Amino acid sequence: MTQRLRGVLAPVVTPFRSDYAPDARRFVRHCKWLLAHGCSGLAVFGTNSEANSLSADERMTLLEQLVEGGVPAAQLMPGTGCAALTDSVRLTAHAAKLGCAGVLMLPPFYYKGVPDEGLFRNFSEVIQRVGDARLQLYLYHIPPVAQVPITLGLIERLLAAYPETVAGVKDSSGDWANTKALIDAFARQGFDVFAGSEVFLLRTLRAGGVGCITAGANVNPHGIDRAYRGWQSPGAEALQAGIDEVRRILQAQVSMIPALKACIAHYAADPDWLAVRPPLVELTVEQRATLVSDLLAARFDMPGIAP
Amino acid sequence: MTQRLRGVLAPVVTPFRSDYAPDARRFVRHCKWLLAHGCSGLAVFGTNSEANSLSADERMTLLEQLVEGGVPAAQLMPGTGCAALTDSVRLTAHAAKLGCAGVLMLPPFYYKGVPDEGLFRNFSEVIQRVGDARLQLYLYHIPPVAQVPITLGLIERLLAAYPETVAGVKDSSGDWANTKALIDAFARQGFDVFAGSEVFLLRTLRAGGVGCITAGANVNPHGIDRAYRGWQSPGAEALQAGIDEVRRILQAQVSMIPALKACIAHYAADPDWLAVRPPLVELTVEQRATLVSDLLAARFDMPGIAP
Numbered sequence: 001m002t003q004r005l006r007g008v009l010a011p012v013v014t015p016f017r018s019d020y021a022p023d024a025r026r027f028v029r030h031c032k033w034l035l036a037h038g039c040s041g042l043a044v045f046g047t048n049s050e051a052n053s054l055s056a057d058e059r060m061t062l063l064e065q066l067v068e069g070g071v072p073a074a075q076l077m078p079g080t081g082c083a084a085l086t087d088s089v090r091l092t093a094h095a096a097k098l099g100c101a102g103v104l105m106l107p108p109f110y111y112k113g114v115p116d117e118g119l120f121r122n123f124s125e126v127i128q129r130v131g132d133a134r135l136q137l138y139l140y141h142i143p144p145v146a147q148v149p150i151t152l153g154l155i156e157r158l159l160a161a162y163p164e165t166v167a168g169v170k171d172s173s174g175d176w177a178n179t180k181a182l183i184d185a186f187a188r189q190g191f192d193v194f195a196g197s198e199v200f201l202l203r204t205l206r207a208g209g210v211g212c213i214t215a216g217a218n219v220n221p222h223g224i225d226r227a228y229r230g231w232q233s234p235g236a237e238a239l240q241a242g243i244d245e246v247r248r249i250l251q252a253q254v255s256m257i258p259a260l261k262a263c264i265a266h267y268a269a270d271p272d273w274l275a276v277r278p279p280l281v282e283l284t285v286e287q288r289a290t291l292v293s294d295l296l297a298a299r300f301d302m303p304g305i306a307p
Numbered sequence: 308m309t310q311r312l313r314g315v316l317a318p319v320v321t322p323f324r325s326d327y328a329p330d331a332r333r334f335v336r337h338c339k340w341l342l343a344h345g346c347s348g349l350a351v352f353g354t355n356s357e358a359n360s361l362s363a364d365e366r367m368t369l370l371e372q373l374v375e376g377g378v379p380a381a382q383l384m385p386g387t388g389c390a391a392l393t394d395s396v397r398l399t400a401h402a403a404k405l406g407c408a409g410v411l412m413l414p415p416f417y418y419k420g421v422p423d424e425g426l427f428r429n430f431s432e433v434i435q436r437v438g439d440a441r442l443q444l445y446l447y448h449i450p451p452v453a454q455v456p457i458t459l460g461l462i463e464r465l466l467a468a469y470p471e472t473v474a475g476v477k478d479s480s481g482d483w484a485n486t487k488a489l490i491d492a493f494a495r496q497g498f499d500v501f502a503g504s505e506v507f508l509l510r511t512l513r514a515g516g517v518g519c520i521t522a523g524a525n526v527n528p529h530g531i532d533r534a535y536r537g538w539q540s541p542g543a544e545a546l547q548a549g550i551d552e553v554r555r556i557l558q559a560q561v562s563m564i565p566a567l568k569a570c571i572a573h574y575a576a577d578p579d580w581l582a583v584r585p586p587l588v589e590l591t592v593e594q595r596a597t598l599v600s601d602l603l604a605a606r607f608d609m610p611g612i613a614p
């Protein structure tokens with residue numbers, strides 16, 4: 001078992017070329033910038049990575065390119081939960097074999113209203129088929145997008161069956177009461193609760209969670225890490241307010257993923273970063289101008305980002 | 308271009324072995340039974356096929372096994388719409404190359420609230436990358452499950468851009484007003500509207516649609532085909548009422564897919580048909596008993612079905 005990840009993780013945005021092919025060179029470079037500027041880990045292939053717009057083979061190739069490019073597997077928590085059980089098994093086994101710190105697993109998300117028994121069988125099959133004692137599985141609860149929730153009852157069953165493997169959760173419900181309930185129910189068993197947004201960072205840490213895995217960390221890892229490291233300091237509330245402001249500016253755009261990419265494109269002076277894969281659409285010129293002007297007005301910067 | 312399909316199509320349920328591997332032998336046999344008992348075509352790899360629980364490779368292998376097993380490609384309309392653009396391209400190209408009558412395409416269904424422009428780009432990329440003049444693309448509108456709709460505005464744009472390729476729609480909205488609007492807007496251009504359930508069959512045909520692609524056709528192809536062929540006869544309403552009754556019994560179960568499989572398992576005296584892949588769960592013994600007793604009370608039968 002590798003060291004458990006805590007602190008600030010970015011669900012790294014995936015750069016595309018104009019033909020929508022993943023751009024490994026920019027991806028490796030951005031991952032390294034994130035690790036050098038406050039991220040303790042990288043939750044590549046998350047929702048904000050447009051991972052569900054990538055095939056299993058595309059994801060595996062990119063993960064190998066990351067590791068070959070010098071990004072330590074011990075800092076990676078790739079998303080490996082797919083609609084198809086067999087894809088989830090394949091991606092999870094691949095990540096474990098590469099020595100990744102963990103995997104972040106969506107529930108199978110096509111069929112809606114499925115019983116917890118079916119979700120239990122899904123995760124259980126993945127764990128058993130992968131059969132790798134190193135596997136650290138983090139559950140990914142994001143009902144606004146996946147529409148299939150991961151309930152406390154399901155976590156309880158999974159923890160009882162696989163206490164060495166089921167390592168934690170990312171809660172992207174946007175519902176603080178749920179994050180709090182997860183911490184209260186399971187943190188004492190060594191189950192690591194990550195907030196799904198930096199806006200819940202301070203509350204999560206005070207309640208007993210371990211950090212956040214958040215879109216905003218793609219552009220503001222330094223700010224969020226400062227808030228993480230200072231959470232017990234007298235300035236904790238001010239640090240939280242600072243990262244909240246950046247998040248508000250990013251979220252004011254129609255869609256978070258193209259906004260993150262527009263932000264990187266601006267600060268890296270690299271317009272190729274604007275590309276998103278269908279069904280997403282990049283920001284308009286006007287939306288980009290508003291975003292950049294709001295970020296500049298807030299004195300936001302991405303130190304050391306290069307084209 | 309092959310002959311356009313019309314009439315009754317089944318989104319064929321996919322049999323699994325106890326290890327959740329697809330069972331090609333039972334699949335070929337069920338497809339042949341369906342074609343011999345009223346189905347004019349087979350919409351394999353639909354929602355009711357648990358297709359989104361299968362990897363792209365599993366689908367392609369099964370499709371090849373069907374064709375090799377003697378199921379005519381000219382009667383096949385496989386589902387090829389995936390969350391990932393690259394998977395959709397791969398499956399669609401494969402189906403076109405095998406000579407399938409058409410493909411039934413879900414929109415990319417992970418990201419919610421995406422703009423029509425993004426969905427247009429998705430379908431457009433698939434059509435252009437496949438680049439096969441034989442391709443007949445049917446759009447699959449199933450907002451209760453996919454949560455991403457295919458709007459009239461999107462269809463209008465796609466038809467204008469690809470009039471030779473965009474062939475029709477399956478409307479599984481459950482909203483008759485939407486089906487009617489689709490027929491009124493596009494049927495005159497040779498755009499084929501299929502109802503997504505047999506309960507709308509008579510209304511669809513009277514309004515100018517071409518048939519239905521429906522879960523119920525997995526077990527009641529003979530009944531639904533009789534209603535299809537008799538739609539202009541004096542007995543049309545009675546035929547519709549008959550198929551409505553069977554549908555009601557199937558739908559009374561907690562979940563349609565395990566109910567269809569339980570029905571086949573009973574009439575074929577083949578309990579291996581009960582298996583569903585996670586995240587779905589098979590019916591309980593009690594649910595199965597109720598289903599079978601209701602079907603027998605309605606004098607329902609699956610003539611010629613064999614273990």
